[in-house]
Amino acid sequence: MDTKKKVSLAVIRRLPRYFRYLSDLLQMDITRISSKELSARMGITASQIRQDLNCFGGFGQQGYGYNVESLYKEISNILGLNNDYTTIIIGAGHMGQALANYGNFEKRGYKLIGIFDVNPELVGRKIKDIEISHMDTLEDFIKNNKVDIAMLSVPFEQTRCVADKVAGLGIKGLWNFSPMDLKISYDVVIENVHLSDSLMVLGYKINEKLKESKQQKTIKTSKHSK
Amino acid sequence: MDTKKKVSLAVIRRLPRYFRYLSDLLQMDITRISSKELSARMGITASQIRQDLNCFGGFGQQGYGYNVESLYKEISNILGLNNDYTTIIIGAGHMGQALANYGNFEKRGYKLIGIFDVNPELVGRKIKDIEISHMDTLEDFIKNNKVDIAMLSVPFEQTRCVADKVAGLGIKGLWNFSPMDLKISYDVVIENVHLSDSLMVLGYKINEKLKESKQQKTIKTSKHSK
DNA sequence: TAGATTGTTAATCGATTAACAATC
DNA sequence: TAGATTGTTAATCGATTAACAATC
Numbered sequence: 105m106d107t108k109k110k111v112s113l114a115v116i117r118r119l120p121r122y123f124r125y126l127s128d129l130l131q132m133d134i135t136r137i138s139s140k141e142l143s144a145r146m147g148i149t150a151s152q153i154r155q156d157l158n159c160f161g162g163f164g165q166q167g168y169g170y171n172v173e174s175l176y177k178e179i180s181n182i183l184g185l186n187n188d189y190t191t192i193i194i195g196a197g198h199m200g201q202a203l204a205n206y207g208n209f210e211k212r213g214y215k216l217i218g219i220f221d222v223n224p225e226l227v228g229r230k231i232k233d234i235e236i237s238h239m240d241t242l243e244d245f246i247k248n249n250k251v252d253i254a255m256l257s258v259p260f261e262q263t264r265c266v267a268d269k270v271a272g273l274g275i276k277g278l279w280n281f282s283p284m285d286l287k288i289s290y291d292v293v294i295e296n297v298h299l300s301d302s303l304m305v306l307g308y309k310i311n312e313k314l315k316e317s318k319q320q321k322t323i324k325t326s327k328h329s330k
Numbered sequence: 331m332d333t334k335k336k337v338s339l340a341v342i343r344r345l346p347r348y349f350r351y352l353s354d355l356l357q358m359d360i361t362r363i364s365s366k367e368l369s370a371r372m373g374i375t376a377s378q379i380r381q382d383l384n385c386f387g388g389f390g391q392q393g394y395g396y397n398v399e400s401l402y403k404e405i406s407n408i409l410g411l412n413n414d415y416t417t418i419i420i421g422a423g424h425m426g427q428a429l430a431n432y433g434n435f436e437k438r439g440y441k442l443i444g445i446f447d448v449n450p451e452l453v454g455r456k457i458k459d460i461e462i463s464h465m466d467t468l469e470d471f472i473k474n475n476k477v478d479i480a481m482l483s484v485p486f487e488q489t490r491c492v493a494d495k496v497a498g499l500g501i502k503g504l505w506n507f508s509p510m511d512l513k514i515s516y517d518v519v520i521e522n523v524h525l526s527d528s529l530m531v532l533g534y535k536i537n538e539k540l541k542e543s544k545q546q547k548t549i550k551t552s553k554h555s556k
Numbered sequence: 557t558a559g560a561t562t563g564t565t566a567a568t569c570g571a572t573t574a575a576c577a578a579t580c
Numbered sequence: 581t582a583g584a585t586t587g588t589t590a591a592t593c594g595a596t597t598a599a600c601a602a603t604c
Contacts, residue, residue, distance in 0.1 A: 112570080112571075114570090114571065114572095115571090116531055116534055116535075117527075117531060119530070119531075119534065120524070120526070120527035120530040120531065121511070121527065123530070124509060124510075124511075124527075138584080138585060138586085139585075139586075140584095140585080146511075147511075147513070148572095149572075149573060149574090150573095150585095151572075151573050151574065151575090152571090152572060152573075154585090154586065154587065154588090155571090155572075155573085155587090155588090157587095158586090158587060158588075162586080162587065164585075164586050164587080165579090165580060165585080165586070166578070166579045166580045166584075166585050166586040166587080167579070167580040167583070167584045167585050167586075168580065168584080168585070168586085169584085169585065169586080170586090182534070183530045183533055183534050183537075184533045184534055184536065184537035185530070185533065187533065187537065189533060189536070197428075197431075198424075198427055198428035198431040198432070199428045199432070201424055201428070202423075202424035202425045202427070202428040205423075205424040206424070206425070206525075208509070208526055209526070209529060212526070212529075212530070213533075214529060214533070252536065253532065253536070276536045276539070276540075277532050277533075277535065277536045279528070279529060279532055283350060283434070284350075285347070285350075285372075285373075287373070291539075293532065293535040293536050293539055295528055295529070295531055295532035295535065297523075297525065297528055298346070299432075299523065300346070300434055300435070300438065301343075301346035301347065301350075302505070302521055302523055303435060303438075303440065303505060303521070304345070304346040304349070304409045304411065304438070305342055305343060305345075305346065305521055306479065306503050306505055306519065306521035307409055307410045307411065307413065307415060307439075307440070307503075308342055308345065308408070308409050308410055309342075309503065309519040309521065310410065310415070310478065310479070310502045310503045310519050311409075311410035311413065313502070313517075313519055314502075338594080338595075340594090340595065340596095341595090364560080364561060364562085365561075365562075366560095366561080374596095375596075375597060375598090376561095376597095377596075377597050377598065377599090378595090378596060378597075380561090380562065380563065380564090381563090381564090381595090381596075381597085383563095384562090384563060384564075388562080388563065390561075390562050390563080391561080391562070391603090391604060392560075392561050392562040392563080392602070392603045392604045393559075393560045393561050393562075393603070393604040394560080394561070394562085394604065395560085395561065395562080396562090
């Protein structure tokens with residue numbers, strides 16, 4: 105029946121950006137915006153903005169543009185930000201702690217309800233009113249609580265095993281911080297972060313720019329020498 | 331002169347993945363690999379692998395495939411992992427501390443040489459032998475030391491200002507952890523992380539899957555009721 | 557030599573951009 | 581009504597995949 109074409113991941117990955125820019129506009133008390141204006145702000149084409157938004161519905165009005173507040177709400181809805189997901193953090197090392205302490209997730213409806221680690225020195229300590237529990241209690245916890253998302257910040261070697269375990273227990277999504285591409289047999293959605301990949305790409309870009317400027321110099325020099 | 335076409339970002343973003351898989355193969359003492367085998371492991375087409383690698387050179391050999399070690403080295407080189415970049419962390423909150431404590435960056439040639447924060451309670455404390463300095467000393471530090479990369483983990487509101495400052499001081503790359511798209515006038519390369527965007531995408535995917543399975547149920551039910 | 561597998565060209569697919577009729 | 585701007589179709593561009601001659 106519903107033969108709507110599936111929205112491409114490229115579009116999805118732009119949604120949080122739209123959300124951020126609309127949120128900014130809202131804060132600046134701007135009530136309406138045209139695709140052209142938004143295009144100038146975001147640095148993408150107006151055509152793409154209209155194309156993107158129309159994957160989900162006709163949110164605009166000819167001759168007027170888009171109402172900032174209602175578009176903001178629409179995109180929140182599409183992203184599921186009104187859904188009140190529950191999350192747990194597995195691995196309370198430095199990265200796990202940073203995630204636990206990051207307040208913005210709660211604001212967006214991601215409620216942290218548990219933190220787990222194997223390290224007895226960490227177990228019992230509290231982060232933001234949540235006590236770190238031992239990994240041994242993880243299985244029972246998931247069975248007794250509705251847990252939507254597990255944030256994985258365990259060491260590389262343990263990632264696969266932990267991921268498989270929680271996936272088997274019926275968690276819906278995995279947010280993976282380990283530099284490893286998770287492939288899970290269970291019916292679970294995965295989003296990889298791969299910080300080190302990102303840093304390597306930065307390194308590449310720097311390298312590239314350096315080479316370019318060297319080449320520029322060479323060209324200049326050879327001109328002079330002629 | 332050099333009319334080679336610029337390699338697309340899509341290809342660049344796959345390089346760290348190749349690097350990881352080759353690193354794994356090396357550890358497993360596998361000396362050669364065909365694009366077909368690698369394809370099976372990585373879940374991308376053999377064609378794409380060959381196409382990607384050929385952007386940088388003919389690293390393989392007909393009838394044989396690729397030598398794992400030499401390909402590994404080639405990709406390290408392309409990514410600039412033998413370059414010994416120096417880095418500083420600006421913002422020593424939880425995320426900054428997590429970054430400082432993450433050992434793998436050093437291994438890849440990213441050497442942390444400074445950490446900065448405005449918080450007097452943090453200034454003076456040490457992370458991995460590096461004392462946290464006050465932000466006021468940042469400018470002098472960059473002038474007196476070659477700093478390639480600044481990792482920005484400051485609060486949202488301060489990101490733009492800090493980014494502009496360090497860019498003006500001649501830093502080559504910015505690794506931005508704030509949920510804000512940096513646009514810098516200076517000649518600096520930027521890589522954004524945007525963790526919250528990633529989490530929102532995960533939320534979307536979960537939402538989507540949920541809708542699908544509900545639809546499935548509806549279809550089943552309507553069949554029964556017929 | 558025969559088999560395997562690359563490098564590379566051509567075909568396909570998908571995503572972005574341009575154009576414009578519809579309409580507020 | 582005239583001007584603005586959308587929604588949407590068509591054109592273009594780029595990225596992925598298929599195919600195969602070259603060659604180890």
